[in-house]
Amino acid sequence: MxxxxxxxxxxxxxxxxxxxxxxxxxxxxxxxxxxxxxxxxxxxxxxxxxxxxxxxxxxxxxxxxxxKVMLPGFVDAHMHLDKSYSLPWVRNRSGTLLEAIENYRAASPAFTKEMIRDRIVKAARNSASFGSAVLRSHLDVPVHMGRDMAMRTIEAALEAREMVSGIVDIQYFPMYFYDPAYERELGEFAAETLQMGIDGVGGAPHLSPQPETNIAWAFKLAQRFDKPIDLHTDESDNPDAKTIDIYCDYVQAGGYGGRATAGHLCSLSAMEHREAERLIGKMADSGVAAVTLPVVNLYLQGRGDRGNVRRGVTRVRELAEAGVIVAAASDNIQDPFHPFGRGDLLQVGLMTAYAAHLAKEEDMVTVLRMLTTNPASVTGVRRYGIAPGxxxxxxxxxxxxxxxxxxxxxxxxxxxxxxxxxxxxxxxxxxxxxxxxxxxx
Ligand SMILES: [Zn+2]
CATH class of the missing domain: 2.30.40.10 (Urease, subunit C, domain 1)
Known part of the structure; x- marks a missing residue:
């Protein structure tokens, strides 16, 4: 005791x-x-x-x-705990996002519930050992490949959360992949998972055959169950990838400011400056928070470039200066999307400092806030920080x-x-x- x-x-x-x-x-x-x-x-x-x-x-x-330095427990606002440590089973020869998705999907039928659960526990435990207190994880739930396989990941995730509940808190946001051909199955599955204790609505509309319909569908679901929403957004080098524009419209229309998060936002860096400024201003006005995932995007993006290779990291400084809440998070750990990482947010902070050119003495606190108070706000953690009460x-x-x-x-x-x-x-x-x-x- x-x-x-x-x-x-x-x-x-x-x-x-x-x-x-x-x-x-x-x-x-x-x-x-x-x-x-x-x-x-x-x-x-x-x-x-x-x-x-x-x-x-x-x-x-x-x-x-x-x-010695004391910080409030880190908040890792964007992870993929179910995929973590899957690299020995799933490789990625090209290093692209598309090959990572394809290879992971191809390997998924062979993963048992226990394998997924144990990977989540390992990643959560390691993250906690480095100082993280709260983790938000997206989950791979390709209902179009079979409901049972998708549900297996949900069940593994809920079991793992219970097993580590004495050391760390986990939030889950399944990536509901919208495909009109499977709308009924997806809707039933999503409703069931949100009633099982799943925390919010995730997705990746820029990968959907119908991005706007995907966003509309996600908002309808989130509103029906009164849940926050956190979408992978424009994880692409293509400057014309702008689902963030539509996302902000839905946040404004639905009164979702403060409960909506956009992860990645890589195309913001690739596009012309004035257009990026417009979208960043719109995010600030709508109350959409941003999560940058520098270690993964440095690995996955710019794969088609030669010479001056794009880094894929969003406009961290401009977002923060415009008043958008910006968090930095781990994303993937030792899987086909990212072969490195160990769940250590301080390591992610160092990479953020490099990638976003945040290395002046006074920038250090800015980066620390991206690992602590900012992600606490993004994830809705209340009574956070070293303060009485x-x-x-x-x-x-x-x-x-x-x-x-x-x-x-x-x-x-x-x-x-x-x-x-x-x-x-x-x-x-x-x-x-x-x-x-x-x-x-
Ligand atoms: Zn992600």
Whole structure:
């Protein structure tokens, strides 16, 4: 049983505007005080966190962070947990989005529910060990290939969520692939899944034979079940891919501002600047949030280019400057859509800093917000952040500044969530101590 009271001194909180060091206090899993310090405090009662084993950490109520950075638990707003770690079964020779989709679809009938469930658990657990507290995952549900196969993924996802519920929260947004030939089957399937505990409506209208009908259908479904909507949007190098234009119209007409998210938005980068500005302004006016997935789009996009290869990453800076909420997220992990990644949002933050040219000293906090407060807003997480009254969900990282976080990508991390320490230091990479929920697997 971990003590229900926790106090840490000499804590660096990069998201607090006044800077400096803080003393922070948790009681019964909630923040009770965040107090600014006048310089470093010396205390023999508080134990240095890096000297403690995981067992000692869990029994220690008074900690000295010695100036280490603490952030609220990361929120990874766009993942594909069901596909993660499928690379050994599904390769991608061309490195294109289309081959990834085709090969994954071809391999899908052979995946059992248990295989999918275990992949989700592995990815969720690894993400949590790096400091993520909330994950939003899209799910592959190709109803046109067979209802049973699609439902298998839903059932695997719900089981996996239950198994990791002691360490991380997961939201699911199935990618309902609209094809008029299968409209009735898709509608019945979607309604059933939303009644089973699925959190929102996903999709990829730019890949549908009828993009606008797809968007209209998705909104009708979301409104019927009062769910948020999160669409893969214009993941293409083609500057004429503009489903975002239609998406914004439906958000405005349906009063969906603040509950609608657009992922990828690659074509925004490929198109002429004035047109991109118009669409970005429309997103800001409609209240559509943006999620950039730089690691995956750097891998998948620009495959037809030679020489000056397009990078496929959306206009992160322009979106943020226009007032659009921008989050950066993992997308795929070790699958045909992206052979690398490990569920570490700090790594994604570093790639965002490179890809979006956000590397000035003051940009570091902007990038950190794209991994924390912004995705919390995108995913509708309430009472988020290190502030009195909020649930204590945080990660301590072995770095003395926000810049050092991206310079060193510290592997030593201490993660607290759901009223307890869940992972600590190098233990996370070597699995010395597993959470009870996980050890039952
Ligand atoms: Zn995606």
């Amino acid at each position: 971990q003590p229900n009271h926790l106090e840490a001194i000499n804590v660096k909180l990069p998201l607090e505007e006044s800077g400096g060091l803080y003393t922070v206090t948790v009681r019964e899993g909630c923040w009770t005080a965040i107090e600014h310090q006048e310089g470093m405090i010396a205390s023999s009662e508080h134990l240095p966190i890096h000297e403690l084993s995981f067992a000692e950490l869990k029994a220690t109520p008074l900690l000295d962070l010695e100036g 909020n649930p204590a969900s945080f990660v301590v990282l072995d770095a003395a500044s926000e810049e050092e976080l991206f310079q060193e990508l510290p592997s030593s991390r201490w993660v607290y969530n759901k009223s307890k320490w869940t992972f600590a230091s190098l233990l996370n990479r070597y699995g010395v101590e597993a959470d009870q929920t996980i050890s039952q697997i």
